[in-house]
Amino acid sequence: MAFVSSLVILSLVLVFGVIVPRIEARPRAFFVFGDSLVDSGNNNYLLTTARADSPPYGIDHPTHKPTGRFSNGFNIPDLISQELGAESPLPYLSPEFRGEKLLIGANFASAGVGILNDTGAQFLNVIRMYKQLEYFKRYQNRVSSIIGTSKTKSLVNQALVLISAGGNDFVNNYYLIPNSTRSQQYPLPQYVKLLISEYQKLLQKLYDLGARRVIVTGTGPMGCAPAELAQRNRKGTDGLQLAAALFNPQLQQILSQLNNKIGTDVFIAANTARMHNNFVSNPTSFGFKTSKVACCGQGPYNGLGLCTPFSNLCPDRNLNAFWDAFHPTEKANRLIVEEIMSGSKTYMNPMNLSTILALDAST
Ligand SMILES: *[C@@H]1O[C@H](CO)[C@@H](O)[C@H](O)[C@H]1NC(C)=O
Ligand SMILES: *[C@@H]1O[C@H](CO)[C@@H](O)[C@H](O)[C@H]1NC(C)=O
Numbered sequence: 012m013a014f015v016s017s018l019v020i021l022s023l024v025l026v027f028g029v030i031v032p033r034i035e036a037r038p039r040a041f042f043v044f045g046d047s048l049v050d051s052g053n054n055n056y057l058l059t060t061a062r063a064d065s066p067p068y069g070i071d072h073p074t075h076k077p078t079g080r081f082s083n084g085f086n087i088p089d090l091i092s093q094e095l096g097a098e099s100p101l102p103y104l105s106p107e108f109r110g111e112k113l114l115i116g117a118n119f120a121s122a123g124v125g126i127l128n129d130t131g132a133q134f135l136n137v138i139r140m141y142k143q144l145e146y147f148k149r150y151q152n153r154v155s156s157i158i159g160t161s162k163t164k165s166l167v168n169q170a171l172v173l174i175s176a177g178g179n180d181f182v183n184n185y186y187l188i189p190n191s192t193r194s195q196q197y198p199l200p201q202y203v204k205l206l207i208s209e210y211q212k213l214l215q216k217l218y219d220l221g222a223r224r225v226i227v228t229g230t231g232p233m234g235c236a237p238a239e240l241a242q243r244n245r246k247g248t249d250g251l252q253l254a255a256a257l258f259n260p261q262l263q264q265i266l267s268q269l270n271n272k273i274g275t276d277v278f279i280a281a282n283t284a285r286m287h288n289n290f291v292s293n294p295t296s297f298g299f300k301t302s303k304v305a306c307c308g309q310g311p312y313n314g315l316g317l318c319t320p321f322s323n324l325c326p327d328r329n330l331n332a333f334w335d336a337f338h339p340t341e342k343a344n345r346l347i348v349e350e351i352m353s354g355s356k357t358y359m360n361p362m363n364l365s366t367i368l369a370l371d372a373s374t
């Protein structure tokens with residue numbers, strides 16, 4: 012009896028006195044999935060052409076070095092981590108991703124990927140969405156071997172998750188070339204339906220793997236990115252605008268359906284297209300000089316080719332909404348994360364991140 016109760020006390024001490032407070036004192040974990048808008052450097056470790064590991068990428072990062080982020084400085088996940096009071100989770104493929112670093116969370120995103128496996132084929136070796144989810148499972152096994160299964164489960168259940176996908180399925184697949192295979196296979200509305208139904212499966216999988224708070228962004232800026240302006244391909248640009256207009260509302264719809272099925276608000280729609288549109292249509296009121304010309308690039312609007320050491324580079328990155336032909340500057344990322352934090356229901360549905368953090372802190 013005495014033996015049993017000292018065992019009970021010992022385990023109480025272990026559970027409540029030592030281990031739990033150490034984990035609970037940490038900010039919640041953060042997991043990131045998707046494409047280049049949220050990749051923090053996984054592609055540095057892959058044989059792919061979709062990479063951001065040479066200057067001037069990272070020029071305004073605290074290290075002033077390229078990190079693999081498609082930004083002059085911080086990207087959207089970094090700025091969300093700062094709001095959580097946490098370090099940025101490391102790229103899953105980074106050699107430094109081990110030990111205690113695992114408990115911060117993980118970034119599985121890979122530039123160039125889309126919802127469909129054939130999207131981004133031209134970039135060769137990228138981590139497709141189904142693979143990112145497989146890695147998430149492997150990650151959980153690794154963490155389980157350090158802190159045990161049940162603590163791993165609560166770490167994952169209590170985490171914040173961000174996923175960004177869909178843009179490349181249009182830009183780097185359907186509209187990549189005139190008469191692409193996918194565009195011959197499907198008229199746009201049917202293609203959007205295919206994407207939505209495949210995305211729904213991925214999100215369900217994410218839930219099955221333990222995700223309980225998932226921010227889902229819509230397509231990024233597609234039709235208005237410098238790359239599209241530079242090509243002056245009216246058909247493509249109109250197509251991309253139409254694609255976003257079809258895709259984003261249907262995405263929001265399946266997120267509510269999933270929430271209804273689950274019985275609680277797991278999935279949160281972040282209307283990043285609308286967030287972008289605000290500063291694209293009215294750059295000066297957000298402190299930008301231009302929302303059309305990329306900071307780094309060449310050709311019209313600096314929208315042709317890649318951002319390389321030989322490209323034009325604007326002197327003040329806070330004056331441009333776009334960093335390269337496709338991706339926002341750190342300044343634009345800050346505006347987006349401000350809306351994610353405190354935007355109204357038109358931007359964040361059913362609720363913004365401040366509300367989520369307040370709700371989860373009280374339960
Ligand atoms: C992508 O490929 C994986 C592995 O072959 C497969 O399980 C998955 O269903 C595919 N996804 C789509 C959308 O085709
Ligand atoms: C695309 O296909 C249509 C009809 O199949 C054809 O008329 C057109 O010339 C093709 N365009 C290109 C650029 O191949």
Ligand SMILES: *[C@@H]1O[C@H](CO)[C@@H](O)[C@H](O)[C@H]1NC(C)=O
Binds near residue numbers: 352354356363366
């Ligand atoms: C967040 O959303 C709620 C509910 O829509 C709203 O009342 C609040 O003003 C928003 N911002 C913050 C910072 O909570």
